Amino acid sequence: MVSKSQNNKIEEDKDIQQPNQQKSFVYLILNNPAFSALIFLAIFFSIVSDRFFSVNNIINIFTQVSITAIIAFGMTFVITSANIDLSVGSVLAFAGMIFMALSVAGIPVFFGLLITLGIGALIGLFDGFVVTFFKLPSFIATLAMMTIARGLALLMRGGTTISQGVQPSYYWFGQSKIAGIPFPVIALIAIFLVMEFLMSRTTFGTYTRAIGSNPEAARLAGISNNRILIIIFAIVGICSAIAGVITASRLGVGSPVTGQMKELDAITAVILGGTAMSGGVGTIRGTFVGALVVTILNNGLTIMGVSSYWQQILLGLVLIGALAIKKFQR
């Protein structure tokens, strides 16, 4: 029992224990339900299918996870700020179409990439502007953007794909390998490191959490909430555009119907990773684990021959389950 005496200095100093000091990386991971789910799924699929635990399939999983995870990293900032972005899947498709159209137009790949990412950023800035200046809930603003971006993607070639006359250099982002590792995996790791750093080691990450936790307190502390929110939406826009570039580049085709329901994958990954729907709490590494769970679930079920219809149903149940578990933990 801690005494309130003020004289016994030695005893008091001993009592200045930090209860959470043992929060090492391992501790954080073990405390993350998504990590347990990851291990469970990996063991389960290894037992039921001999094809699951092979070098090829593991590389395959990491390639597949890259698209979901890159979007989910941006989404982590959005949800941590107590907002949501439903337009990521449509922006992915639109960015893929733009990227391939630029290729057909003969633009060098470097500029093609820059312009595509710039358009992703612009879409995000627009979302952020609508949310901050018109004070629209992000749910509605990005729902509108979801249909706008999808409409634009479909409009570009009258609903058809872009596959003829694409410069080979444009395939590099999806199909090349460096030292045997597919480029999407390298991009995934690089973006993970940048985002992890941004979230945990910069004032920007701190402000993101502060806004999600208590926007009024953030404002009173002199933080420009609107500016931070607009940047957050721009980041998720860029992330979606990167995912669009990788998707189109991998398929070798710009398709206006890619990325459907990608927002569900990304949001599920973020929630599984421990980010609070109500904002204020979120980690990028948690999201990474969450994205792996979502991808392994899809990959394993596909290997087992479970239809994609059932996969959709299961993913929805996983999302509800993850949120329900959180309620119980309170």
Add this chain to the structure above:
Amino acid sequence: MNNLVEMKNIHKSYDGVVALKGIDFQIGYNEVVGVLGDNGAGKSTLIKIISGVHSFDKGGMYIKGVKINPKKHSVKSAHDMGIETVYQEKALAEKQALWRNVFIGRQITNKLGFLNIKKEKEETDKIMRDLMKFRGIGVGADSIIRTLSGGERQGVAISRAMYFEADLVILDEPTMALSLQEVKKVLNFIQSIKEKGKSCIYISHNIANVYPVSDRFVAIDRGKIVGRFNRKDISLQKLSEGLIEYTEKVTQNKQEEKG
């Protein structure tokens, strides 16, 4: 000019609603001023103008003799001029760790702008040891604000103001939702501000709390200053009776206007 803050004929309205209608307000060096008034009287607007959260529409404000440009005054520039504000209840990000809250809005960063988390935690521990006197109660730099009591939270907010060495500490309803013991701690803190030669603006509904620690009182009603008193000249009883009388008169007038 011998005043720390001097406000002359300050007007402020939001979206057509007039909050302040020509306020003249001064606070000197080493002075504690209690600001009294009902909800919506304009107390919060007044202090948010001083602390840089809101700008003003008309009038002049001087801090330490420097004329303030309402368009350029911000929370940051108020901080730089030694003005710290402790807001009622919701001034802390509840899901965040204590150390993040202490440095919110002015993080310790290295040359590249990256957070120096180690330094921030060390400083927070120092603040808790030296200023908050949180000892042996299981509160640490990593504690989440949500897990603290109302008094502890207020302690964090007040210590934050002390740590940044304010010349003027503004307290907005600091004793709301606190236990009697915790109220006493806050009052002691105000006394210590005065002893250190600093100034304090203390806003509260509770006249009994404001009275013993303040040098002067200012009563605000519907955007105007309606009374100024020195503690030397007026007893607590007379002050509260006077304010009650005023309120009754105002209500009567209103009813007559309507009738």
